Amino acid sequence: MxxxxxxxxxxxxxxxxxxxxxxxxxxxxxxxxxxxxxxxxxxxxxxxxxxxxxxxxxxxxxxxxxxxxxxxxxxxxxxxxxxxxxxxxxxxxxxxxxxxxxxxxxxxxxxxxxxxxxxxxxxxxxxxxxxxxxxxxxxxxxxxxxxxxxxxxxxxxxxxxxxxxxxxxxxxxxxxxxxxxxxxxxxxxxxxxxxxxxxxxxxxxxxxxxxxxxxxxxxxxxxxxxxxxxxxxxxxxxxxxxxxxxxxxxxxxxxxxxxxxxxxxxxxxYPFCSAAHHAADAAVLLRQKHPLAADDIGRVDIVFPTGGDAALIERQPRTGEQGRFSVEYVAALALLGEPLSVDSFASKPIAPHLLELLPRIRRVYDDSIEPAPHAVPKGRYTIVEVTARDGRSFRERIDCPRGAPGNALTPEDLRQxxxxxxxxxxxxxxxxxxxxxxxxxxxxxxxxxxxx
Amino acid sequence: MxxxxxxxxxxxxxxxxxxxxxxxxxxxxxxxxxxxxxxxxxxxxxxxxxxxxxxxxxxxxxxxxxxxxxxxxxxxxxxxxxxxxxxxxxxxxxxxxxxxxxxxxxxxxxxxxxxxxxxxxxxxxxxxxxxxxxxxxxxxxxxxxxxxxxxxxxxxxxxxxxxxxxxxxxxxxxxxxxxxxxxxxxxxxxxxxxxxxxxxxxxxxxxxxxxxxxxxxxxxxxxxxxxxxxxxxxxxxxxxxxxxxxxxxxxxxxxxxxxxxxxxxxxxxYPFCSAAHHAADAAVLLRQKHPLAADDIGRVDIVFPTGGDAALIERQPRTGEQGRFSVEYVAALALLGEPLSVDSFASKPIAPHLLELLPRIRRVYDDSIEPAPHAVPKGRYTIVEVTARDGRSFRERIDCPRGAPGNALTPEDLRQxxxxxxxxxxxxxxxxxxxxxxxxxxxxxxxxxxxx
CATH class of the missing domain: 1.10.4100.10 (2-methylcitrate dehydratase PrpD)
Incomplete structure (x- = not known):
């Protein structure tokens, strides 16, 4: 041997x-x-x-x-x-x-x-x-x-x-x-x-x-x-x-x-767990295309393959630091147009208007969805679907988030x-x-x- | 939880x-x-x-x-x-x-x-x-x-x-x-x-x-x-x-x-792995009762319950240090009346007359033997059986070696x-x-x- x-x-x-x-x-x-x-x-x-x-x-x-x-x-x-x-x-x-x-x-x-x-x-x-x-x-x-x-x-x-x-x-x-x-x-x-x-x-x-x-x-x-x-x-x-x-x-x-x-x-x-980056990109796109005020958001579904959110252990974060492992907090920030900056993930309490949105955000697992061939990590995707109180709904799907191989940052990005x-x-x-x-x-x- | x-x-x-x-x-x-x-x-x-x-x-x-x-x-x-x-x-x-x-x-x-x-x-x-x-x-x-x-x-x-x-x-x-x-x-x-x-x-x-x-x-x-x-x-x-x-x-x-x-x-x-202490006690007793010269020893069987020798990873030790994990080396020393001292287990080569005896010592596993109620560790025993070249055979069984709970050293032993x-x-x-x-x-x- x-x-x-x-x-x-x-x-x-x-x-x-x-x-x-x-x-x-x-x-x-x-x-x-x-x-x-x-x-x-x-x-x-x-x-x-x-x-x-x-x-x-x-x-x-x-x-x-x-x-x-x-x-x-x-x-x-x-x-x-x-x-x-x-x-x-x-x-x-x-x-x-x-x-x-x-x-x-x-x-x-x-x-x-x-x-x-x-x-x-x-x-x-x-x-x-x-x-x-x-x-x-x-x-x-x-x-x-x-x-x-x-x-x-x-x-x-x-x-x-x-x-x-x-x-x-x-x-x-x-x-x-x-x-x-x-x-x-x-x-x-x-x-x-x-x-x-x-x-x-x-x-x-x-x-x-x-x-x-x-x-x-x-x-x-x-x-x-x-x-x-x-x-x-x-x-x-x-x-x-x-x-x-x-x-x-x-x-x-x-x-x-x-x-x-x-x-x-x-x-x-983004300065938080990479398992939430797909959702962050999707939420940023949703905010750009369909900005909604907090009160107008009825429900947010975040769809993963089973186990795709294993690293995201915080469902009810109370501090920005805990928020590094909360897809709910990340999505809330992005959907309300707030910065996904180091400061938002510091060890201080999360603002009440963000906390208020979290219970309307839920995780869904759907293994019937086919991951994309270019998915990073392999087999991963995240869909964010926002249902407005007026009944409209919008969704974005990300298989390969910004920064990931295939969607890589440039040397200029890293310089910045x-x-x-x-x-x-x-x-x-x-x-x-x-x-x-x-x-x-x-x-x-x-x-x-x-x-x- | x-x-x-x-x-x-x-x-x-x-x-x-x-x-x-x-x-x-x-x-x-x-x-x-x-x-x-x-x-x-x-x-x-x-x-x-x-x-x-x-x-x-x-x-x-x-x-x-x-x-x-x-x-x-x-x-x-x-x-x-x-x-x-x-x-x-x-x-x-x-x-x-x-x-x-x-x-x-x-x-x-x-x-x-x-x-x-x-x-x-x-x-x-x-x-x-x-x-x-x-x-x-x-x-x-x-x-x-x-x-x-x-x-x-x-x-x-x-x-x-x-x-x-x-x-x-x-x-x-x-x-x-x-x-x-x-x-x-x-x-x-x-x-x-x-x-x-x-x-x-x-x-x-x-x-x-x-x-x-x-x-x-x-x-x-x-x-x-x-x-x-x-x-x-x-x-x-x-x-x-x-x-x-x-x-x-x-x-x-x-x-x-x-x-x-x-x-x-x-x-x-003894300054070696405790899993060999049963065998050491048995071999010391055999030496006291039936001293044999190396040439007179035909075969030595050391009998364990399955897994009882897991810690004894050295079957062919070359140094005293390796010998700390070799029941073969421990038994050879004891059967030939040599000291089970710190010096015998130092990082130096094992003497040729001891090496020469090792191939005649083998491990046997027998799960049909009932461990004693006072065995330490629970379920453990070791039997050393020496077969002399003239056909005589001698055996000693130890369930609880010297120093173990039930056969404990005294404060005076520890002082020494x-x-x-x-x-x-x-x-x-x-x-x-x-x-x-x-x-x-x-x-x-x-x-x-x-x-x-």
Whole structure:
């Protein structure tokens, strides 16, 4: 079983990969970097980050790694924890449909912590990020839908392993070291979806990034661990997912194309859970075409395929923060023409006129509707149907929301997203965009870290 | 579901518990403390701990909490990691049959880190330890055998939650804070048995202790998290075990007796996996009654009930460290009259004359044999049957090995174990034993920490 099992094959493929030769992949990585920083800077004044700082201060540690937008540094593990939290705090960061979760807010914080020791080139940083997304996307597909549906948070459970693989690649680990680092990360895999709707959901990204850092540091220290963590019925896939599926498809066609390009990262234009983006686009269209006052709306039906709203756990949100997981709140905002902005999803009470509309919005499941071939994620659609009090009804259907692969944001969109997040510091935004655009040398990486 | 669910009920029972009123429980806690320190001091020169120090040094941090036998301090999370590792490094620390794992090496390092901030009494420390063992034992039974058999390491997956509960109790957390801390720990639950036989197995204890510290620090910082982490199908038991069983028996009869007393901790006289202790006792008896030279041994059958040797993953060990999980190696040592000492299980090659005997030792499974009513763990026995080359055969059967509840070590045995671990420092051993014996005030806790 252990003779060149899954772990070793994966490690070998990673060690031999050269994604820097693929221009599209490198460009996609630059876009992902831009989006991560936009998402993290947008959360710089988040209340949760102050609480995490109080923990980090009590712990102490070397001030080696910058924490985005904080003007201060912390130790490699703390920075991974905090940068992971920041990237995901507003649920504004990228998702990947294969992952069923958020890749960059785990992988990039781990890479920033690993890169801060110095000596890694910008090209290698981007390549390592491509490897991380590739690993996480393949794990997401191999582990199957059941993993998420049972209650695990893929961002956390898969992210730590992917980030350890990426950081190991960044540091030029041998095949054997990669195997071991993957094992150290796999044995830290955790994160439950019942934390959704709390600050711990974004913290999961940080926890996974932190686990990846411990994994690479243990590996560098020569600490003992299994080289076969993914193999067999007692391995990661056997315990957390479906081993047979993983053996069949985890590594199939590795390197033929990169999943950061195809299907690609899904960048968000809205700061809330991606499962509500279809409904948001539909509601925005309805508002544009048929604006109704709140009192004129009789009923709103939001139609999903069964399970399509699993991540949207809040049906009666009371705060904007809870509203990040409420399709009802998102639809209410959009139908009344209010902004789908970071401010609307902050941790403060939802205004009474919005709360008043929520009971008229209901979820409907209809599996007789055929999803579109270009649907993202596969099999998903959302229909919003508004019935006015005067009897008229209007509907919009979205299969592939804005930002999703096939309806992707452009580099210009992402430039605007970063500039928006750094609205008070346009020079810093420009410098960051410039550094990302020409990221190549080790000096570029140093410059990037200085700008955080 | 969330109205006074499992998490809240558990938190309320913990917050209202006063185990310090139970003399037997407090005495059992003193014995457990003695055994933990004996196990950790015995591992003070372990190679793995030096590797962990290199990681901790790179990270930096406040030097607040002593690490056992190291003559130096580290931050609360690092100390939890290192002290957890040390206690379990030699697999010499206590087990609890309800846990199917090692409680004290997770709970006590977490308590030491939490206590180092000062102001907690020795009585409270012992009481918190009783609470931790109680919680972990109840989790072990509630989660069912399937959890371990699927591939999780109960010491890690259950230990972090129990240690967070214990540390929360130590710090006088309210019911609501306990609920939240349990959630922060539950969402960090991980640890795979495929790391058995490597340094990462004992590190799991440290990882769980570290997770518990992060859990209580996040709680103190007011960080947001679910109050209902154990509840419902997407809660900890639903995801990692059997929710119906947990709801039926997790909290049944809480406080009527304490599981640190009944069935009690199982202290080890041998520094290897407890699943091999039955065989060790049997082989020691065989050696006493019928000593045979290696060449005179024709065959050795070691008979288990099916699954009774699941933890004994090494059938062809090459080092003493691997031998901690090899019933073959343990039996070979004992049958040839060699010491079952820490030195025999160090990370160095096994001597050729022992290796030569291993192929003649085989495992047999016989489910037709009735386990004894007093068997520990329940349903377990091991028979060692030696067939000499001259045709004679001898057998010994053990249902309850030395150290197990029902065949327990005495305080005097534990005194000797600690004195053995601190053989070069008898005055320190005496001071430590004296401090544990009269542990009551906050000053006693300070004295205890100074002696580590």
């Amino acid at each position: 252990n003779e060149c099992g899954l772990t070793q094959k994966l490690a070998r493929l990673i060690a031999e990969s050269r994604p820097e030769r693929n221009k599209e992949a490198m460009q996609a990585a630059r876009m992902g970097l831009t989006d991560y920083f936009a998402s993290a800077f947008a959360a710089r004044d988040d209340e949760g980050i102050a609480r995490l700082w109080s923990v980090a201060e009590a712990e102490g540690g070397r001030e080696d790694v910058p924490v985005v937008g904080q003007g201060r540094k912390s130790s490699f593990r703390q920075a991974a924890l905090l940068n992971g939290y920041l990237g995901h705090a507003l649920d504004y960061d990228d998702v990947h449909s294969d992952v069923r979760g958020h890749p960059s807010t785990v992988i990039l914080p781990a890479l920033l912590s690993a890169a801060a020791a110095g000596g890694v080139s910008g090209e290698r940083l981007l390549a390592a990020y491509v490897i991380g997304v590739e690993t996480m996307a393949r794990f997401g597909r191999a582990i199957g839908a059941e993993h998420y549906l049972r209650g695990w948070h893929n961002t956390a459970t898969l992210g730590g392993i992917a980030a350890a693989a990426a950081a190991g690649y960044l540091l030029g680990f041998t095949e054997e070291r990669l195997q071991k680092a993957i094992g150290f990360a796999a044995t830290q895999a955790g994160g439950l979806r019942n934390q959704f709707g709390t600050e711990t959901k974004p913290l999961h990204a940080g926890m996974a990034a932190q686990a990846a850092l411990l994994a690479v540091k243990l590996t560098e220290a020569g600490f003992g661990g299994t080289l076969h963590a993914l193999d067999g019925t007692a391995g990661f896939f056997g315990v957390y997912g479906d081993l047979a599926a993983a053996e069949a498809n985890l590594l199939d066609g590795w390197g033929e194309s990169w999943r950061i390009v195809n299907p690609g990262l899904w960048f968000k234009i 997203k970063l500039e928006g997040a750094l609205a008070a510091e346009p020079a810093r935004a420009a410098a960051l965009l410039d550094t990302i655009a020409r990221l190549q040398s080790a000096a570029d990486v140093e410059r990037l870290l200085e700008l955080l | 969330n109205e006074c669910g499992l998490t809240q009920k558990l938190a309320r029972l913990i917050a209202e518990s006063r185990p310090e009123r139970n003399k037997e429980a407090m005495q059992a806690a003193r014995m457990g403390l003695t055994d933990y320190f004996a196990s950790a001091f015995a591992a003070r020169d372990d190679e793995g701990i030096a590797r962990l120090w290199s990681v901790a040094e790179a990270e930096g941090g406040r030097e607040d909490v002593p690490v056992v036998g190291q003559g130096r301090k580290s931050s609360f999370r690092q100390a939890a990691l290192l002290n957890g590792y040390l206690g379990h490094a030699l697999d010499y620390d206590d087990v609890h049959s309800d846990v199917r794992g090692h409680p004290s090496t997770v709970i006590l390092p977490a308590l030491l880190s939490a206590a180092a901030a000062g102001g907690v009494s020795g009585e409270r420390l012992l009481a918190a330890y009783v609470i931790g063992v109680e919680t972990m034992a109840r989790f072990g039974r509630a989660i069912g055998a399937e959890h371990y058999l699927r591939g999780w390491h109960n010491t890690a997956t259950l230990g972090g939650i129990a240690a967070a509960a214990a540390a929360g109790y130590l710090l006088g957390f309210t019911e609501e804070r306990l609920q939240k801390a349990i959630g922060f720990a539950a969402t960090q639950a991980g640890g795979l048995r495929n790391q058995f036989g490597t340094e990462t197995k004992p590190l799991h204890a440290g990882m769980a202790a570290q997770a518990a510290l992060l859990a209580v620090k996040l709680t103190e910082a007011g960080f947001g998290g679910t109050l209902h982490a154990l509840d419902g199908t997407a809660g900890f038991f639903g995801v990692y075990g059997d929710l119906a069983a947990a709801e039926a028996n997790l909290l049944d009869g809480w406080g009527e007796s304490w599981r640190i007393v009944n069935p009690g901790l199982w202290f080890k006289i 174990k600690l004195e053995g671990a601190l053989a070069a420092e008898p005055a320190r051993a005496a001071a430590l034993l004296d401090t544990i014996a009269r542990l009551q005030s906050a000053a006693d806790v300070e004295r205890l920490l100074e002696l580590l």
